[in-house]
Amino acid sequence: MWGSSFAFTKIAVTAIAVDVLVATRILIATAVLVCLVVATGRRLPNSPRVWGVFLLMAIVGNCLPFLLVSWGQQTVDSGLAGILMAVMPLATLVLASVCGRRERFTRTKSAGFVLGFLGVVVLMGPETLSSFQTNGAALAAQLAIIGGAICYAVNTLLAERYAVADGLIAAAGTTIAANVILLPLTLHDLGGGLSGLTVSSGLAVLALGVISTGLAPVLYLRLIRATGPTYVSLISYLIPAWAVLLGVVFLGETLGWSALIAMGLILGGIALSQRAPVASGDLNPDKSAGMDRASGSIKQNRRGVPSERDHDDRRGRNVHI
DSSP: OOHHHHHHHHHTTTTTTTHHHHHHHHHHHHHHHHHHHTTTTTOOOOOHHHHHHHHHHHHIIIIIIHHHHEEEEEEESSHHHHHHHTTTTHHHHHHHHHOSSSSSOOHHHHHHHHHHHHHHHHOOOOHHHHHHHHHHHHHHHHHHHHHHHHHHHHHHHHHHHOOOOOOOHHHHHHHHHHHHHHHHHHGGGHHTTTOOOOOHHHHHHHHIIIIIIIIHHHHHHHHHHHHHHHHHHHHHHHHHHHHHHHHHHHHOOOOOOHHHHHHHHHHHHHHHOOOOOOOOGGGOOOHHOOOOOOOHHHHHHHHHSOHHHHHHHHHHHHHOO
């Protein structure tokens, strides 16, 4: 679902102005989400503080990344955009550590970040990085997509800090706030921005609004509640794979070996950075078990034969375990 948005965006930006495309997809998503809110008997909050959070998340999670990624995809293929977007978990890791959250920037996570960063360098290519004057437009487009990924990383931290219990309400409120920001800025360009609209680009915008912007955030939040963030983090691996596959199959894009190597480096960096640390007590389970048995023997020798109460206590502990 999330990986397909790059293919839809690539189709849409060929016929629709970037600002109009972003405003239209958010407007469609708002209509879908508000209808769901009404149909399910929910009510939008009336707290100014909550709407302030929605406004902040709309800027960081909708307006800025949509504009940056759409602008970048005018020249960047959808598959490459999906690979660049895969740096989002690595950016989240760095920002979470800088902001002083509970996650520590361990050696393993540092190695994962370096590996992922190396993948980005390989993907951009030494030629683009070394000659900004001749390849400035290509570099700017790729950096714009990376900027969108960083925006999503910041929005992830905001969503965790200012969690709203109902994912549907959060998604609807955020898109409403995004409309308040974007519609006044794009109304003057609405006619000209849609002048090149075709059937395929219109369907792409509709899919972006209904699926990628409307339903995807709600399903994402529900998946977190149902399966936990660790399982949902697997989406980070699926996004570039799906983006590449859809770009090759449906848009006729081609990927060189450097792009595939870069994708492997970035995904490897994500896997390394999300690797759970091994607890010190688990390093030598046989030794730990032996110490437990020795402790039990010493305790029994000191107290003599265990009493009936000791047996009852042990049986009780076994039951609770």
